[in-house]
Amino acid sequence: MRDADRHKGDANHAGRGVPPPAATAPALSRRMVFLTVFLPFALGHYLSQLMRMINATLAPDLTAALALTPGQLGLLTSAFFFAFALAQLPVGVALDRWGPALVQLPMLVIAALGTLAFAGGRDFAQLLVARAVIGFGVGGCFMAAVKALSTWITPARLPSVQGYLIAAGGLGAASATLPVRIALEHVDWRSLFIALASALMFTAVLIRLLAPPQAAVVQRQPLRAAMAEICRHPSFREAAQLVLVPHMVFFGIQGLWLGRWLGDVAGYSEDQVSWLLYVGMGAVIVGAIVVGMITEWAGKRGVRPVRVAAAGVALFIIVQAGFVCGWRPGYAVLAVLFTLVGTVTGIEYTMVAQGLPGRLTGRATTCLNLLIFLGAFAVQAGFGLVLDGWQPNLRGQYPAQAYQAGFALLIALQAPGLAWYGWRRWRRPAPSGRMDHHPATSTR
Template structure:
């Protein structure tokens, strides 16, 4: 991650957002150490996020869960995640990434312990919500720090590579978890994860710089300590639909519904489904690595994130349509291609942070993260509810899964249309975005 100074993007009001103060920009070696320290925590966060897809056959059998229960259990993580986003943004701007993430990770350790001890669905759900709350700072904290510690080009790369680290965690949640199950059981696995989170806390305490409070800059709005600046910003509003449905929906599929589809529709065994999830997440890992390499070059050529989203995201609708049409013949490769095509929407997250002033980075990132993970919760639970509800009209389980995914796809097309309308309006007005 280079720390060479480069100009930042232009906001919708025509003013360049303030870049990180030069005395705060980290030297390359220090930036790499900080990145790796945060990456361990985010790796564990993503592993916990995706693990329900691999454990779904075991938990369904042991706890007698139906599709709605399974969707709610997986979505409970994202519900807990969403609950903390608004206070998290203010705390990050005020106290800094190091202090905030340490307090939050302590909740994650408690959540892992509670999940390992759970004896009922209600207990599992409460533990899942607590875990989601605890790891909810694992991406927002480093991205807030990067807004000050790295230059704009390095921030885009660091964001993609943090998401790549998350894909490592999701890969680890597939076959490696399946291999560990005979040795530890799912309860022992959660005890191990709690211990690894404690280890990551030690690394953050030792390696991450303390936060230096800065005076508000001239370009910063006066008297808006809350989220008013964020909610009203036209760039935030433009990106919100694709963040909620398209990006949030992709995470919902990747972390849960691709697994049950492979078992219930495509006829995979649980072990084969774990292998399919491994392939999906490995594809995502490679894609985010590639985005990290390409983003600075694309920015230099004038390819802004919203332009890439406008051109690239429609591919995901074509692939989702193929999955619905093929039904039982749609295995993990098509789901992998779908998830990869949705990564265009991931470019919206760092772009929103760069569009607002540096001193509001925590609020901008957390506000947008609330949109994304609110979408994950709604889509993840909603697909499960649809599958169960469609049983009143369609007896065949395969048909119910196909219909639920088709409805989700239609919602994605609508969200993209709202985004595209705003994008084209800004272009006609001669504004970025």
């Protein structure tokens, strides 16, 4: 870290009334940051995304082994999101108090124990509890990585490095598709979960041994007061009203029902479904990079991220309308477009980071994660309940009408946010050539 960057960071932290993390820690070379900070925490985020997505590939195996209904399968898979959401606030507070290296060790051990329990589960209830424990255990992987990187990397390089972190998560999600299907040709799903538990334990030890210590940051504002201020802030409310529900839909459908739709409605084999999900995860990586580039390009021309978000949400709803219409020649294209366009929902974090005061951005991100994953739980479980309204065929496949009803309901939930943004935009158009900031968003 250069001296100029260090002094700038010290000044920023002094203005917030908290000690700068870098002030108590020596600078690290780029190589050491890569080896001791980026790699171990990126591995944790990789595994968390793999565990999030793996049930989409295992759905046929789990259904056959336990005779699960769609409602049970949706609840089982979505338990990850519910527990993940519950972890957000306590983990966020713990990260500020003890630092990511100390927090990740017990959290990943919990995730490993949950994974072992899933491997040994013999009925729906046991698997449900185990899946929830996994979700809670990996609930801090992304936040811990962001916090560690923001401590040891200069502000100028942080956006690109965070992009690499998101790409690592995309690789984890991709690994849960075709590679898992290939692995299942040699081992059963229980043995696979034992191997994943070992990987989680290894990562926990790796982070604890390699990650440099980080000074604790004391938040002087009570958590409840901070959350109230965040929820009242115009930028947070704008992001939540427009993008929050689409983000819930993206996570909830991508993590399970997209694969089932490809098998039940499009008629693809399990291997073909795994391949298309794998391609879709590649689209997530590409989409995240492209959205970032477009947002940066638009910002230089005076266009706020919320306008990019509105265009992206509109496209995302159009793609879902394709599922409702049942355009059979384009089934594979629709599946990939869903993951490609759906990555625009990640722009929420940019909107919040640019709009809120710096002293609130960490807890605002935690608040977003809490809402997103609670919503993803509701979407994933609720979609299964919608499918339960129809009778499956002899192969356990549900009719296209069931999925069309599910996607139509999701569109109905997302459309009001986009319509509300459009109405406000029509009522108060932004001045030409200027960034239409809220008055409160310039306070950093």
